[in-house]
Amino acid sequence: MESTMNDNDKVRLDKWLWAARFFKTRSLATEAIEGGHVHLNGDKVKPARTVKIGDMLRILATHGEFEVEVVALADKRGPAEVARTLYAETPESAEKRARAAEEKALAPRFEHPDVRGRPTKKWRRQLHFFERNNS
Known part of the structure; x- marks a missing residue:
């Protein structure tokens, strides 16, 4: 199953968040975006905003806060292994989430x-x- 697209294509933000498995449904992704929990390059955005490779996203989801760079585009949800290749999490974000998990434990x-x-x-x-x- 090929879920990534050509590099020059653009994808709606809500579709990309769903395909990258940050949210279980597109509806949840849309609610998070409209609620201000997703920032694209530092700005609040709408669900229909297009995502390009190289964009920086700050995502506040139920399972943590992520700062990621868009590495690949997809508009279809695939396996988790493929979803992990769509973004690169910043080292600061990974460290912050690890500290939060340790504090919770x-x-x-x-x-x-x-x-x-x-x-x-x-x-x-x-x-x-x-x-x-x-x-």
Whole structure:
């Protein structure tokens, strides 16, 4: 399956984000763009804006913040291996995401018993104590 296009072609931003697997659906990509979570060369853009090779994108997705350079174009969604070849993440972005993942792993978690229904008085006290000490 050939999903990349000629170098002189242009692709809509929402299609490219979907093909590069930053978002599961084009609708989610469109919502993120319209919500200001995607910047193209430092500017807020609309979903129909065309992407060219060499453009820099800043993407705030649910699974992290990415700063990537567009390396190849595609308007069809393919395998993940192909999607990874469409962009090159900046070293600063990769380092920032690694630090965020490490901080998340070290963050304290509230372990509550496997209880169904309303929390007990003891469980509520533990929750309030956790919230006060970790905020």
